[in-house]
Amino acid sequence: MASTIRVRATASSETIEVQALIQHPMDSGFVKDAQGQIIPPHFIQQLTFEHNGKTVFLANWGPAVSKDPYVKFSFKGGAKGDDLKISWVDNKGANDSTTAKIG
Amino acid sequence: MRVRAIIFSAIAALASGTLACIAASALAAPDKIDPSADAKAFQKFFTDKFPKVKYEDFVNGPYSMNEDMRRQWEEKEQFPPYEFALEAGKEMFSTPFKNGKTYADCFANGGIGIRQNYPYFDEKEGKVVTLELALNRCREANGEAPYSYVKDEMASLTAYMAFTSRGKPMDIKIPNDPRALEAYENGKRYFYTRRGQLNFSCATCHVQSPGERIRAEVLAPALGIMNALPIYRSEWSGMGTTSRRFVTCNSQTRAVPLEPQSDEYRDLEYYLSYVSNGLPISGPGARP
Amino acid sequence: MRNMERNLVLAAVLLTIGAMPALAASEDDYKTALAAAESAEKQADALRNKWTTTEAQLAAAKKAAAGGDFDAAIAAAKDAEALAKASVFQATSEQERWKDMEIR
Secondary structure, eight states, rough: OOEEEEEEEEEEEEEEEEEEEEOOBOOOSBOOTTTTTTTTOEEEEEEEEEETTEEEEEOOOOTTTSSSOOOEEEESSTTTTEEEEEEETTTTTTEEEEEEOOO | OOHHHHHHHHHHHHHHHHHHHHHHHHHHHOOOOOOOHHHHHHHHHHHHHOOTGGGGGGGGGGGGGGHHHHHHHHHHHHEEEEEHHHHHHHHHHSSSOOSSSGGGSSSGGGGOOOOOGOOOTTTTTTTOOOOHHHHHHHHHHTTTOOOOTTTTHHHHHHHHHTTTTTBBBBBOOOOOOOOHHHHHHHHHHHHHHOOOOTTTTHHHHHHHHHTTEEETTOOOOSSTTTOOOSSEEEEGTTEOHHHHHHHHHHHHHHHHOOOOOOOOHHHHHHHHHTTTTTTTTOEEEEEO | OOOHHHHHHHHHHHHHHHHHHSOOOOHHHHHHHHHHHHHHHHHHHHTTTOHHHHHHHHHHHHHHHHHTOHHHHHHHHHHHHHHHHHHHHHHHHHHHHHHHHOOO
């Protein structure tokens, strides 16, 4: 199955700028469907970015984050060609991860 | 009781206004339908009103009107929120129907790079045909159930088709056929007619107030407004069709929306697309 | 004294009962009001210019009537009728007035 994570990491001197778009419904659990039934909560609880085995970005999310979340951040100490691992776990226990090269 | 008093005084105000206008318009000569003159005047109105906006930039809606929004949008375009819908659309477009045929069999050039020619006036049928309508007709002709005009599948499909036309200038044709001219004129009339309890026309927001705010949103200019459709709206958390946009604009003015792809909406799309001829297709778009 | 008081109270009650049909709304009054509202809304529909607020008031009228509150139902129906008539007026006057907004 295709990855739910799109990521792009670019290096400029020692600062790595990372952008990621993650496909996930991020249902808050507060929205009702057309029949008036609550759509059960289904959202990413933890999102992790790792570089050289070290966590450079960790997000603990809840129902406030919208569908198909987009993340952008920078970190120091990386280099072009390095690996960046992205993984998430949601409240139903599902997960996905991918590894991208810093360009 | 108070509501009725307010309504009746509003009617009185409208009535006195109408009497004045009827007196004025009774003296004016009946207009001949001249779409190219309309388009010229339409485009001049916006380029005069916003001399600092680059001509092609009008297709970017509110981003051509507001610096801060533009900056955020340009950043997001590096990683656009509509990527998933676009990919889904590409896959849908190339997946054959149960009978083995594909969408490519229904369209010129296999359906690639043709979005800027829609809507067109079908002289056999005597009506305007939009891209959404053509896609569903293609489905039905090949034994498939039509898609809802306001849901994700149609949005993804039209997103992909728009994407293959990115940069191409809008190129709507009005044949020298009185029915086509009438459809064009109907669309124009719809655009300028006030509707809903809030008494807004499309022009109220998109001609009189582009760049200004309606609640928290910055309004887009009518020039080029069709070029970015379909759009991923953050408000919808997803991609939405032209039909969906027309329907929601209606309900936002407290007008009961018409059926998607009703004559009025098809004619409206025809008019609005024609007066933006020459401007590049920028769809699929991303909007707040 | 007590007899007189009781007679007064009795008289007051009888008068009130006698007057009640004139004060309380009847289902027939509601049906008349609803019919007028729906007829106006039908005109609006023919002009392809219904308002969402008209529809909401019609629904509110029917709901109140279903619950037996004919006063509220009639009030809502009359609001709906006024809104529907305004929407008809809007559609007919806009047939000419739209040109005021046109870019020429």
